[in-house]
Amino acid sequence: MNVSIGCSGITWRKRGLGDGLADIASAGYYGSPISGVESRDAAEIHRLWTSHGLAPAPGYINGEYWDPAQRDDQLHAARINAKVSRELDLTDIFIAVGGFETVTRAGRTRRQAAANAGQLDMLTDEQFRRMTQTITEVCEVFVEEGVRPCFHTHVGTFVETEEEVERLLEAVDPELLFVGPDTGHLAWAGIDVNNFVRRHARRITSVHLKDIDLEVRERGRAEGWAYAEFEKAAIWTEVGDGDIDFPGIFRILDDEGYSGWLTVETDVTQQPTPFESARISREYLAGLGL
Template identity: 30%
Template sequence: MSRQTMFPKGAVKFGITPTGWVNDDFLDIDTGIPFEQIVSEMALAGFEGCSRGHKYPSDAATLKRALDMRGLVISEPWVSTYFTINDMKEQTFKSFEQEIQFLKEMQSGDLVLAELGGSSHQQPIALVPNAPKFSDEQWRKLADGLNELGHKANCHGVKMCYHHHMGTGVMTMDEIARFAELTDPDCVHFCLDTGHLFFAGGDNLEFIRLYGDRIRHVHLKNIRKEVMDYSLANDLSFKEAILKGVFTVPGDPAGCLDFKEILQALADKQFEGWLIVEAEQNPAVATPLLYAQMARKYLEEVTGL
């Protein structure tokens, strides 16, 4: 008898980010775990892909060889865009072209990006009160820039997926709605981040209902609600919230998100693509391999895959 699965076999792939081992926004959240151990533990936990972190080899051939040895592929690189601030369009396009070339060399992955112009998330300041509010002109520049990049990505056969993000100008459901209206759905897709959306006051099931046809990439991030509430009430920075333990993995009983509902909603929308476990945690407190294994076991139980 064949095993019942939530998604058709081959429709989804499971990956993980290195943010449980070492943080890419805050380099001092690091216990010294080397690249080789990070990717070995990802493979040991049962994942088939990973996003790129700052400890990874810069040479694509060297990186691909290390990942091939462990049965891993790249699920996504990250591009920070800066269309809403002055004199950064050329640099944004340059970064985009570099990551497109990287994807070609790696022969795998989607392009995930977010607009970080004016973002508060990397600053030692209150996260939500200092998130930017874009003017009509900034919205136009953002949409025009992303639509142009999205068409370029399509020409390269790459899925370009926009990541709504805490501390940025595309954070809340209202901001996401304006973003969706202004951007081309044929080339600017969504990366749903379950934790960022909930942190910003959004509803994952509503997001999937509204934008399910545009979701091409998913970050599965869980939330410890009591830490989130404390962080918002006390105007913590993003880094302070991370160190308090606001994020955790699917399958952690301390998390509040119902991933059975979220994953079923995605399956009902015929989602195909990467499902990426992401939990920005302090590795000195949350043993990375333990949490990676916890997440993969849970996802197997829920999806049958």
């Protein structure tokens, strides 16, 4: 595949951006996702990333798109992100839905319902309609700038389950909303990752590579854990150390002629340092010829 291998700075949340970029470069990655676009312009991001020998990789935006009171702010954020992405020659951005701390009709937050969401934890039909309308408008902002918004699933949000994901993708024009699968969040939500990638392969423009321990997932679902409890029990692993079938996923993408970013993300590592986590994942991918 003609791909660029990136690594997210999320593992370095407690250490700072500079340390993260330096470690990511040292671990052998080509780039890292942009961040902080509200406070940094494209020129500053370019200088900072290239000073570490890294290319800027697609960034990430999310919002509570079902809330009409936030629509104008969400469109404003989209315009800022679209402008910066375009100026950095990035053709993609990940877009996700929020809702972590929103109390559902079931009387709990979606973060508390992680991997166990039922009908009463989901948006109402009217809220879902408003969400798809605003996401459509946000996508139009990006597409007008030549940036493809690719939808990123996330456990603990209002688009987590297979039902929610497929409903959204069906509701929004595929020429406006592309797909940016997160392999770990798909698996954590109980979605067959290989089947999902196969089903949407022609719509996929960028990918987040996460790995998980499915035994932790099943134990947590059975015991009704909240999001943080899954993380404390080490649901996240380095890429190649968990249960995701990456060779199978890459074969599907390769068969469809995929070219774009493959970005490693390990939200919480059990390794001694974030650098060690990044090194393990990069060596695994190198062993697959990437």
